[in-house]
Amino acid sequence: MSGGRVPVTLITGASGEIGQALLRRLAQRPGDPIVTVDLRPLSTGALKRPHREHFQGDILDAALWERLLRQYRPALIFHLAAILSTHAESVPVLAHRVNADGAARLLAMAADLATPDEPVRFVFPSSIAVYGLPSQEAKEAAAPVSEDEHLDPATLYGAQKLYVERLGATVERLGGGLDFRAVRLPGLISSDTLPQGGTSDWAPELIHAAARGEPYSCFVNPGARLPFCAMPDAVGGVLSLAFREKASLTRTAYNLGGPSLSAAEIIARVARDFPDLEVRFQLDRGRDRIVASWPAAVDHTAARRDFGFAPEHDEETLFSRYLIPGIRRRYQG
Numbered sequence: 001m002s003g004g005r006v007p008v009t010l011i012t013g014a015s016g017e018i019g020q021a022l023l024r025r026l027a028q029r030p031g032d033p034i035v036t037v038d039l040r041p042l043s044t045g046a047l048k049r050p051h052r053e054h055f056q057g058d059i060l061d062a063a064l065w066e067r068l069l070r071q072y073r074p075a076l077i078f079h080l081a082a083i084l085s086t087h088a089e090s091v092p093v094l095a096h097r098v099n100a101d102g103a104a105r106l107l108a109m110a111a112d113l114a115t116p117d118e119p120v121r122f123v124f125p126s127s128i129a130v131y132g133l134p135s136q137e138a139k140e141a142a143a144p145v146s147e148d149e150h151l152d153p154a155t156l157y158g159a160q161k162l163y164v165e166r167l168g169a170t171v172e173r174l175g176g177g178l179d180f181r182a183v184r185l186p187g188l189i190s191s192d193t194l195p196q197g198g199t200s201d202w203a204p205e206l207i208h209a210a211a212r213g214e215p216y217s218c219f220v221n222p223g224a225r226l227p228f229c230a231m232p233d234a235v236g237g238v239l240s241l242a243f244r245e246k247a248s249l250t251r252t253a254y255n256l257g258g259p260s261l262s263a264a265e266i267i268a269r270v271a272r273d274f275p276d277l278e279v280r281f282q283l284d285r286g287r288d289r290i291v292a293s294w295p296a297a298v299d300h301t302a303a304r305r306d307f308g309f310a311p312e313h314d315e316e317t318l319f320s321r322y323l324i325p326g327i328r329r330r331y332q333g
């Protein structure tokens with residue numbers, strides 16, 4: 001107990017794609033009980049480590065935090081709740097409130113709880129959206145992008161992520177005991193869940209459509225290229241960063257990378273296992289432009305060196321060992 005309150009690990013956005021995967025993995029490790037927050041209900045299934053309580057509500061609701069803090073003292077926070085890129089661009093005011101104000105409030109709460117003797121660790125999933133490449137030529141020439149290059153986001157979402165990274169680093173430097181760490185995630189692909197409202201969604205959507213035997217309407221051009229990462233590799237990277245001693249870390253925000261794949265390459269690879277795959281291109285210019293501004297590949301040397309990030313899947317095993325078998329199991333029994 002800490003000041004009469006139970007020390008916990010807090011996950012916001014726990015009902016989302018990453019949240020569900022993170023919760024399952026985190027629950028296999030020893031540690032404080034877990035408390036979650038999300039607008040949506042949580043389905044916990046069988047978790048080994050105690051999941052104390054789910055607070056269903058808005059991270060912007062001060063009363064929710066009052067209730068939570070009456071009982072619990074978060075010592076480790078994974079702040080995942082956010083509105084993803086494509087959706088964020090269509091609801092700019094709300095996206096600012098959730099992605100920027102919501103994160104800032106949570107950082108302030110963590111800073112208030114933290115002391116130099118009892119630090120609070122805050123782990124933040126940032127994004128390749130913090131980068132902005134002005135043209136296709138620049139995008140090709142820049143790959144793989146390392147952490148201090150091209151920090152000129154083309155979207156509100158990217159600007160919000162970069163703001164939170166910098167705010168977290170600044171509050172940490174004040175020295176009150178906040179320990180802030182961030183990963184910049186690429187497009188994630190899970191065999192179990194489907195994304196909503198992101199811009200890299202075409203890849204997971206088309207793979208899942210192929211397994212369901214449905215045609216897919218692709219909203220980016222065939223040459224659109226991004227780095228992708230299997231969900232277990234990304235969650236493994238987040239956890240490695242979260243539990244690494246501070247002395248090993250040389251940066252605030254780290255790229256987590258994975259295979260660099262174009263829409264055409266993904267279609268060709270998926271068609272080897274699902275030959276009936278039918279894709280037509282129906283360009284969404286807004287989303288295509290966002291992809292054009294994001295890096296084709298990122299350099300994750302710093303993450304490998306500082307906390308041992310080593311994705312298990314390359315461009316072949318991402319499909320052959322992870323996605324295709326997992327997705328077949330999901331849809332075909």
Ligand code: NAD
Pocket residue numbers: 012013014015016017018019037038039040057058059060079080081082083084098102125126127128184185186187188195196198200
């Ligand atoms: P997701 O949309 O599946 O999950 C986000 C969760 O946040 C949802 O369950 C949603 O209900 C919740 N949420 C949104 N607004 C909220 C609010 N006001 N109060 C409480 N809960 C709220 O997204 P995800 O893929 O799991 O992403 C998690 C985090 O990782 C986000 O911060 C996202 O920006 C970041 N990220 C994701 C990717 C990716 O490819 N999935 C890549 C880069 C960064």
Ligand code: SER
Pocket residue numbers: 084085086126127128129185186187188197198199200201
């Ligand atoms: N994959 C995420 C998105 O498309 C990047 O943050 O929104």
